[in-house]
Amino acid sequence: MKLAISCQLDYEIEQNTPLILMLRPRSGSGQWIIKEEYLLEPSVPVSEYTDLYGNLCQRLFTPQGSFTIKTSAVVEVTEQIDVDFSANFVPVQELPDESLIYLLPSRYCESDKMGNLVTTIVKDTQTGYEQVETIRQWIYENIRYEYGYSNASTSAQNTSEGRVGVCRDFSHLGVALCRSINIPARFVVGYLHELKPMDLHAWFEAYLGGRWYTFDATQTEPKGNRVVLAYGRDAADVALATQFGNMELVSMFVNVEQAQE
């Protein structure tokens, strides 16, 4: 399917502020960027670099006053995500070098503290895809999706205790639980078609049977039509806008719809 995505951020800025954005999707496996637009109003100099995970990052120094970032794209995406219960657990000694970093604990995914919880969840489960799917479903059933209970400092452990959160928290918990049983897991941010209410979204991927699989603990069932913006260890790596100073986000608008041919 071709998706038309767009995101607009409106700021009021008292003082020039360094800002790092990750709002330019890359073509990769499963998505092809047909068309893209990236506007800053007023226009300011921007540089772009690739981070350690391969994401494109835009650096700029914001102007004072009203500042608007508008991005949009038309992306060819996969309508269905792959589900494969035969995808096996890959023993650590056989994992590719570049996946190993996704086994380590990170700021919001304290996998070193998930041992007891994960044991309860996956105790009767076959190793591999089924473990991750069981984790995903456990989160879906046991964590309440509600705004206002978590913030930028909330971690997987906090969520495992509070049992409430949003997509970011659901994904952190999924990632942390996978890593605690030595399954590489990474945090993904992007767009999801027909998400309700519409917003930017977060989910996670787990490395099984020699490749990455998509999991989304906020959804009843597997859903495709996703556009990835960035991959990382957790939300610290892939904040869509990291500001180094005070900037007021006065409004934000996100839209995803089927593109007109």
Place this chain on the structure above:
Amino acid sequence: MKLAISCQLDYEIEQNTPLILMLRPRSGSGQWIIKEEYLLEPSVPVSEYTDLYGNLCQRLFTPQGSFTIKTSAVVEVTEQIDVDFSANFVPVQELPDESLIYLLPSRYCESDKMGNLVTTIVKDTQTGYEQVETIRQWIYENIRYEYGYSNASTSAQNTSEGRVGVCRDFSHLGVALCRSINIPARFVVGYLHELKPMDLHAWFEAYLGGRWYTFDATQTEPKGNRVVLAYGRDAADVALATQFGNMELVSMFVNVEQAQE
């Protein structure tokens, strides 16, 4: 200035052929991609990766029959390139690690064979920017710009002997001569506003005084309004379309104009 660039390649293909393209410009120092479009007709799966030099490369397996690639972009560019006769020669021991590869000879830039020629050209010249500018000017004055005398196998040495070539050959010679006096030099492909006749273009950059400077041996004087598509050691690294099999390019169209606000 905002430039609207576009490039269309029309192929007739008898047999499915692997193809690697480098037609997606990246935002970087001196250019910001405001808008971009990349269409394949018919649509086929594409994957994209970053090569060793940081360029975005698109990989695909072409269909049989008529196949069209259309790319376009609106890019904010610098109207004037920096000219700085005080930019000094950086001794090899002070060069940044990542520039060292641009001192080595490469397929089309046999810097190991340029010793005699470069000595004649720069003999009374101050080291640094002036050397490169002298090389650039020597090429401009001594190599005849004419199509039909060079091909995909023509190297800097061939051009130094034949004294005729096109932008690719001019740039290879410039690169080879710079490297032969231990100035890192790289080959650049992209678009140039008001190039006559309009086409994709090649020029080169030399590392002086702690940064890269742009040089174009095909032009009388320094001209900005360039959009970089890719950097590399020479044309082998940055072929805009590398095909691994027979594909007939039946027509090609390139355009660069000032963008409408």
Place this chain on the structure above:
Amino acid sequence: MKLAISCQLDYEIEQNTPLILMLRPRSGSGQWIIKEEYLLEPSVPVSEYTDLYGNLCQRLFTPQGSFTIKTSAVVEVTEQIDVDFSANFVPVQELPDESLIYLLPSRYCESDKMGNLVTTIVKDTQTGYEQVETIRQWIYENIRYEYGYSNASTSAQNTSEGRVGVCRDFSHLGVALCRSINIPARFVVGYLHELKPMDLHAWFEAYLGGRWYTFDATQTEPKGNRVVLAYGRDAADVALATQFGNMELVSMFVNVEQAQE
């Protein structure tokens, strides 16, 4: 000075276990590896890769039974670390791209939670080197160095509350506090000559005035004669031995002394 370093790890292993080691120092600015030895007894196949931070990592699958890892090296090091109170704070918009990752919170360095503490510590301090030195000294004076109060899950926040810990905890806290005021900071593991009691050690570096400076909150005053084994965001990145299963470390021996000429 030439330092002779050595480290021996003796394990008793019930079941073959994947293991990742970071025990091979690299030559770099400030240290040159003259001689090195790396023995595994019994010998098993090992592969080596470079992680995202440039560290050399050794991967292996341990045998069952007694297993010993012996590494040693002779390294030319700097006797004094640079101290420069004129090294200024680099505004985020001027930081090199590759330093930005060291501004983000990480597993053991919750810089997002250090705002109040850091304000107290550096409130009357000039920005730049003096801030970091003030942080370093505050830790030295306010955190008690004692074994047994922290473990593999202890983070900077825990240490800021408990006010007790070891070199790892001191360094995590230093890193977290620096990041909270937008100074890139990284965690370092390695050897320190005349450390008492002798052991592997951890300290931190902060990016000031265009380069990295060494800080060690466990020491009264600046001390050189260090051998770096690895750099990372925090101890999660640079565990000298990451084991994925049960392996009993029965003894460990570390030595650092001046090398015989």
Place this chain on the structure above:
Amino acid sequence: MKLAISCQLDYEIEQNTPLILMLRPRSGSGQWIIKEEYLLEPSVPVSEYTDLYGNLCQRLFTPQGSFTIKTSAVVEVTEQIDVDFSANFVPVQELPDESLIYLLPSRYCESDKMGNLVTTIVKDTQTGYEQVETIRQWIYENIRYEYGYSNASTSAQNTSEGRVGVCRDFSHLGVALCRSINIPARFVVGYLHELKPMDLHAWFEAYLGGRWYTFDATQTEPKGNRVVLAYGRDAADVALATQFGNMELVSMFVNVEQAQE
């Protein structure tokens, strides 16, 4: 087998000269560095970096006068190289991204000019491993191994015409012929046990059936017991010593023998 390798370079230097060395072998698939020594006499500051291909490079600025570089290592190596006539040709569209650079022509491997020659050589050959082995054998039988006919500027094309050369030339020709039929091929430098006369050596690798295989056109039959120093596109990338100025190499000594247990 454990091999003890050593290499000593003695220079007489009139003027301080920048020098880049690639004399530190890395542990990797098929070799494990047990012990290593790297001495410079007199001692000078050295920095080390990893190049685009993953090789460790040592940079220094030589002193004037006599200068000696001594490296030695004990390396666990594979006694036999893998030979597998069932390793198939990997179509370009299925090659891993990172192998693609080894399809391109390079300074000493003008694969773009090898079309006629390669067709003669492999015309009745099954695609895949057999093609490369046929190329290797053709070189062995048709190129005379003799010193004094080739130099630092000699390329694969020169060798295909002159029909004489040394290991470097044999390998360049092997690489160029493989690439001309779309088989990724890379140039390797290192040590070979029982090479006669003893010296540093060069050979090549080809990518077949999903991995790299070793080929050596200077030998009658497959021989293991090799220590790799560096991989690259050709000798330009992996010169063991690249000097940027005049330095006289007054003597050179290389030794490879079985290590004493």
